[in-house]
Structure formats: C-alpha cells, structure tokens
Amino acid sequence: MGSAEGANTSAAAAVTSSHDSSTTEQRQQQSDATASSSSSELDTMGIRTRAELDAQLRECERILQDFFDGDCDDLDKIDKAELADQKKIRLCALIDSKRFPTVEELERTLATKQNELKACSGDYKKRRELAREVRGIKEAIAMEHSEAKRLEIPNEIRNSSDLLYDAMSDQGEATTTTTPNISMEYVRSVTNGFRADTVIGTGGFGTVYKGLDTRHAKQFVVKKFHSNVLTGLGAAQVLQQLEREVEVLSQFRHDNIVRVFGYSNEANTDVCILYEYGSGGSLSDVLKTVQGRKCLDWRKRLDVAVSILSALTYLHKRDCSHRDLKPDNICFTEEFERVILVDFGLAR
Secondary structure, eight states: OHHHHHHHHHHHHHHHHHHHHHHHHHHHHHHHHHHHHHHHHHHHTTOOSHHHHHHHHHHHHHHHHHHHHSOTTOHHHHHHHHHHHHHHHHHHHHTTTSOOOOHHHHHHHHHHHHHHHHHOOSOHHHHHHHHHHHHHHHHHHHHHHHHTTGGGSOHHHHHHHHHHHHHHHOOSOOOOSOOOBOOHHHHHHHTTTTOGGGEEEEOSSEEEEEEEETTTTEEEEEEEEOHHHHHSTTHHHHHHHHHHHHHHHHTOOOTTBOOEEEEEEETTTEEEEEEOOOTTOBHHHHTSOBTTBOOOOHHHHHHHHHHHHHHHHHHHHTTOOOOOOSGGGEEEOGGGOOEEEOOOTTOO
C-alpha cells in the first residue's frame, strides 16, 4: 500500500509540475505575442524610443487642449480631438508593453550600421537601405538626448519648434499660402548662433546654414540674408523678392520641389527662410568628381531629367515659371534618393 501511495503521489506531482510548466510556457508565449504586437504597432506609428512615444503623447495632449480652449463647434477640431484622444489612450496602453533600447544600445547599433555602410560599395539599393537606418538611429539618439532638456527650452523657442515640426510633418496637399512665422531666437538656437561649422555655403545674397532641431530630431536648411543686402540700395526690392519666394513655395507640394517650412523676419535686419535639406549636394557638384565621389551614371542622369521635367510641368500647370533653372539649383536628398528643384527667388 505504501508503495502504491508513493507512486500515486509521484504521478500527481509530475502532472502538477507538467501543468505548471505548461502554464508558464503559455504565459510566456502570450507575453511574447503581446510584446511583438506592441512593437509592430509602435513601428507602424514610427516610434522607436520612449522619447518619441512621449513626444507623440504631448502632441495628442496639445491637440486636445487646443480643442477645449477654442471653438468646440468646429467640426474639424472635433474630428482631430477625437482621433487624438483615441491615439493617446492607445499610446498609454503601450507604454509598459515594450522595452525601448537605451542610448548606449542605440549608439552601438549605429556604429555597426555605419561600418556596414562603409563596407557596402556598388550596391546602391543596399546603401540606400543602410543610409535610411543610420539616419533613423541618429534621429532616435538625438530625440533621447533632447528629451532631458525639453523643460528647459524657453516658450518662444518651443512654440517655433512645434510650428516647424507641424510644417515638416504635413505631407498632404498644400491648403494654405501661410508659412509659419518662426522666431529668430529659435533660428539662432538650431544653428548654434549661426556658427561657422554649420555653414553649408555662401552666395551674393546670403549664407546657407544647416539647422538641427534636436527636440524633434529634424534637419533643414536656414538661408540667412546678408545685412548689407537688407539695408542697402534696393533693400525693399530684395525683401519683396524673398517674400514672393516664400509665398510661391507655400502654394506647392511636389516631391521634386523644395519645401519651405518657415520664415523669420526681425525688424527687416535679420531675415531667414527655412527650407527642406538637400544633403546630397547640387547637380553642379555631382556632375564632377567631388571628394572621391564618381559622377552620375546614365540611369541617375535620366532620373534627374525626368524629375525636373515633372517639377516644371507641375509649376507650369499653375502658371508659375522658375526662371533660374541651372545645375546649382537642382539638389539631391541623402544618397541621391530624391531630386529637388530649389531657389525660387526669381519665380513668377
């Protein structure tokens, strides 16, 4: 009897142990599935870090606050507020369901991808994919670093940052000719006070700087006009010309036409326009061998021709002529991904 009872006890223990193990495995599988689903949803939203998630939460809260502070009968605001409320609820639910990488982990991944990019030659498709990954990781790191300083940013700069971010994020058709009025303090902050190491180039009318908004991890171009151009003979005509350029570009939305994101005018003495960044240089640069880079092959040259023809067709259908078409005014985004027509100062 004792032997039988012992066997039964052992069997029961084995069954219990097996059941516990099975339950643990099921819970782990459910947890993994939830984490995978959360990661997929966050990836779809373009969220890679906790800082980016927090930024989107703040954006939802801003939309909701604008709704409650404004006219609650505005149907567009009601729709936007409803979507923002739903998104906020979902983001809050996702906060603890995903482990975000640390800055150190992001920096290690960045180093690995940069080495892969350096080692990759000839395969333009692979280089383009790696370049996109490197750019995304850099933006994520910048977002993480800037989050700690977010509350220290003056309201004037933060408001301009949000205006510019909204303008850069708007991918739809142009629905207004109004370009955001950006504070000069913000422009100084994103160019490190117009420091020499942010200069991209200098011309007869002004100097072009690279701007970096670390709060939103966005890059763009800042064109600052020379003070003697703004105060000397013909200054009124120059101001009229650049305001015309901003007005013209605000009406257009085309993949091959540079976008204007903001305009800053401080008493007509400091005037800047903020544009999309063509980090790949101009056609004038790449038609020659520059810094070891080979000139464009015939396929890319054909792509340039088709892209510019598409941009000109778009302009002419809207009764606009660029009037200054030349290699210097045809630029590329990173890794020649996109061709953009720039400098609309003479456009009519």
